[in-house]
Amino acid sequence: MTWTEGLQHCSEKGLQYMGEGHWLVEPRDFPVWIGLQRDGSGDDWSWSDGTHSDYRSWTSGPGPGSGSCVAVSSQSKAMLNQSCSKAFPFLCYRHNVVLLQEELSWEDAMETCRNLRNFYNHTSFSMLSVEESEVEYALSHAKGAKTNKVWVGLRFLAGSWFWSDGTPVSLSLPSCPKFNCGALVVNTSSIEPTDCTEKLNLLCYGSGPQFS
Incomplete structure (x- = not known):
């Protein structure tokens, strides 16, 4: 064509x-x-x-x-x-990042992302992992958010940060944070520790075939 x-x-x-x-x-x-x-x-x-x-x-x-x-x-x-x-x-191609406008805690957001596999033709879903070079890409999918932050799959446990999908964390983050979950701040293009009980929109990532 x-x-x-x-x-x-x-x-x-x-x-x-x-x-x-x-x-x-x-x-x-x-x-x-x-x-x-x-x-x-x-x-x-x-x-x-x-x-x-x-x-x-x-x-x-x-x-x-x-x-x-x-x-x-x-x-x-x-x-x-x-x-x-x-x-x-x-x-x-189909974008494999999905913004959900539900307002959920971090734990509920993680479970909601995992359940998306029932509605999309992907192998699996998890909360989005975002490295420094990918922040602008993530922000492009967060434009419709109704909250000023959106959950991503970043969590602090047992003295270290990790992504919920197992991806290594290379972001510069506090080693002794006040809050133990990570969120993408829409108006500052940054990822920061956030209270895990805060109710925010979320970004999910689907792995699996994307081409059509």
Whole structure:
């Protein structure tokens, strides 16, 4: 399909157009549309969900040519700017982070996330683990929160911090915190210790197949 037809196809299925980090692995080399398009005639680019993109991995030379839509090589993953009217294969993906607007304690939030496996086609769900480089991604999914913080899967027990899904913690956190649960503060882009009984919205993460 053309770039626009691919975008419409993904949207009709409730999916996102392929974005950064969602790459195809194929033995043959051919262009594949991703959800990246030029803004106007300059060198500003944005993803199909409207977010600005600084991702750059052009196939050759310092920058793009005249095409306004972006495909990637199925083998090298290098970016190829193309005329948007060309027809290439494309991939859609489904976000695997879910914001729940229920107001729950940390323990209840953890159980609620685990129970989502009954409603979504994922192997399992847990509360979201967030490292420093992933905070902005987490915030993009917390925009609809009704509380100024949202629970993530961070807990302090037996003298150390851990993520509820077993992911190692590399955040800079107090070694003797006043509160033992972690929450993402929406307006400061930070993760901080929070009273585990506080009633907050929550971010859940689903593991399992995401491509369609």
